[in-house]
Amino acid sequence: MATQSSRSAARIMMAPAVFLLLVWMLVPLSLTLILSFKRFLPLRGDRIGERGDGFGDFLLDYITGFPTLDWVGFQNFSAFASSGAFTDAVITTLVIVGGVLAVSVIFGILLAMLLDQPMWGQGVVRILVIAPFFVMPTVSALVWKNMFMDPTNGLFAHLWRAFGADPVVWLSDVPMFSLILIISWQWLPFATLILLTAFQSLDSEQLEAAEMDGAGPLARFFFIALPHLSRAITIVILIQTIFLLAVFAEIFVTTGGAFGTRTLTYLIYQRVLESQNIGLGSAGGVYAIILANIVAIFLMRIVGKNLDR
């Protein structure tokens, strides 16, 4: 797209897609935003769309800012944030995101290095490594909870007992560790796969040149391989963060938010469920958006510059 005319042609042709994308994103976002400033308790009789049930009625309601619901200012926001659970939830979310990122990037690099070696049965091993990614989060959490971490029948419990130790009650004794373990297990294949392709694109002559220049295996890793991987690592971190901020099923299935594993997403779910307050839930949703953006800006600052090169 080098010339003026090809640029403007491109702009016109992209317009429908951009418009669709805007509608797609803006409608739910603005709905959430409006509702977060409203009192909306369906069980207490608050209704939208009083004029009728048609789409046109809803649209008019929406455009006029749901006149049947009372504006309450920042009340929902202060109510959501004032409970002590809020800061804990934010911290828990960040710890889980950070923990899983660290585990999947570090072990992803190690696994990718391993898989990059020529070995017998490479194809099968690679498919096996990717396999966890295909298991649904609910299922994998159930498998971990019942087959591995169960304090009486779990594999780990048997293992511990075989060595004469007391079985660890994983989900209540070390709940965060267990959760990070489960979620990392799911995301490790993704990281490994992306990092493996990056490894494979590393020019072997560069490594040989470094070897002749006197760089040992560690120096070759840190001076040649790691910088080469930086872009892939960035991509892994950015993509995973988006999904990890919204982790839900794993917590729902395992701890149910107990033992300090309540993330922001989970807190919103619980608050809405117990209070049946959609305004409050929306305020929580807006907080989640803000948190995601803070994390995104932070990430782009520290790792995003790797993408520019």
Add this chain to the structure above:
Amino acid sequence: MGRITLQKVQKKFGDVEVIPPLDLEINDGEFVVFVGPSGCGKSTLLRLIAGLEDVTDGQIDIDGEDATMVPPAKRKLAMVFQSYALYPHMTVRKNIAFPMRMAKMDPAEQNRRIENAAAALNLTDYLDRRPGQLSGGQRQRVAIGRAIVREPAAFLFDEPLSNLDAALRVGMRMEISELHKKLDTTMIYVTHDQVEAMTMADKIVVLRAGHIEQVGSPLELYRTPRNTFVAGFIGSPKMNLIEGAAAAEHNAQTIGIRPEHLDVSTTAGQWQGTVGVAEHLGSDTFIHVHGVAGCDPMTVRAGGDVDVKHGDTIYLTPQAEHLHRFDTQGLRIA
């Protein structure tokens, strides 16, 4: 010092013998060129010397010491790769400093050597750029700079100029030759371009399928090629190899005559033919002549003022003192 001796060095990849047992002596300060067609094992031989590839059998001595099992970093050899193999995320300065940094050299000494190398290679203005921001020739120079600062016992070059355009290639060829004169260090240079071999080498090693066909100075190979392969490989345009009756007259299976050793006439001569393509280069004219028995087309190098056209009849006479004779095995008959 940089004397390298190969004794019965052999290399197999699985069952495939790429280098059959081979002996070679490279003296200190020599500029040795390995030349041969693609796939003949030039790079493999160089990598064996560098230590990037393990020998299957045999021994490599560097300066009289057995280096067969010595890891590449300890052989005191520096290599310039065909792809340059610069480190893309480091600046030129850091690239050049890398081997010294790995050797934990004193930073002041590092800087001194970087400045010297940069000055010698015209890189001073580019020290803070990354390889991606340099032209091919500049990258080549950075790769050489990175090799120089180590002050190695010998330099190994693997087709260093093959990614450059023709004009730049000529320039870099001279720069490398000059560098050799200045440093007086052993250099081993791999190429499949016989012009590079002829112009740069003290000693040319002609390889075919891993075998050494001949070792000698450029003029030795030009004047007395040991067999038809070397005869056809060294020299540009290629030597004309003639079989059949014309060769039998000289009691040989094959006779060879270089294009520049044929006298051209439009009236009379030993062989008659018709002009196919005449390439006028200005200084010279390369004429491809069809219809000479035993060699079709025969290439002739004539002066720039020869006036021949497609389809003209032409007479050629070989200069007897420049005729090469080869026997049934393709070996030179003295």
